[in-house]
Amino acid sequence: MCEIFAMSSRPPPAVTLSMGALARHGRPGGHLDDGWGVAFHDGADASLLREPGAAGDSPLLRLLADRPPRAALVLAHIRHATQGTRGLRNTQPFARELGGRMHVFAHNGNLLGQPPARGRFRPVGETDSETAFCRLLDRLAPHWAGGVPPLADRLGALAGLAAELRALGPANFVYTDGDALFAHGDRRIQPDGRVAPPGLMLLERACDMDPEVLSPASSDLAGIDLAQGISGQHVALVASVALSAEPWRALRQGEMVAIRGGVVEHAG
DSSP states (O other), X not given: OOEEXXXXXXXXXXXXXXXXXXXXXXXXXXOOOSOEEEEEEETTEEXXXXXXXXXXXXXXXXXXXXXXXXXXXXEEEEOOOSSSOSSGGGOSOEEEEETTEEEEEEEESOOOSOOOOOSSOOXXXXXXXXXXXXXXXXXXXXXXXXXXXXXXXXXXXHHHHHHHHHTTSOOEXXXXXXXXXXXXXXXXXXTTSOEXXXXXXXXXXXXXXXXXXXXXXXXXXXXXXXXXXXXXXXXXXXXXXXXXXXXXXXXXXXOEEEEETTEEEEEO
């Protein structure tokens, strides 16, 4: 299965992602070479970088390592193709504009028998993940007619679609509208071969006392360097599997969390 990573932080740190290390940590052998992508959110806009090949061979990732951007919201995805050919159009994360903001989505799982997207938003590629994203945006669109909607309205639309997706297959996803980060946990292929929860893991950190807590030496995160930790910083991380020896919490099957500024504001 694919691997997902997402981060919400206040204030924004410099972030370096090693996609190869994430792949090795999340899947035996790290055989995730069908594409990678990362989105760095900056307010209403986002920088989206994607390539349909192996992350370990990417000069672009080496450039990001040398010049890590600062971002309060980050979504990353490493692809193991299940639906759709290997190509840029099928490489996550996916992004669309809605309500004058860029919305970004990444999914882990395999949804069988999903209805097509027939509204304003249409897939560019052939993946079940992009179809789910387009269907989600069609449901969210009425709420975005007058600015950023209340969190409860967005959660309602997300929960409704997530329940439908779980009936079709593993439906782990992360999604951000630039205001909040949402994560939905379901099932994934476990080390013993079972398809079972948990599908996503969550870690919250508060760096109120130690400005070095986010340094590479102390973080012990596989493939993630949250450089230049700042006193008073709050960070929430979501990943397909725990990336360190810290107390990651498994999301329950069907659990949705909403995160703002590195703090979980809703879990249920």
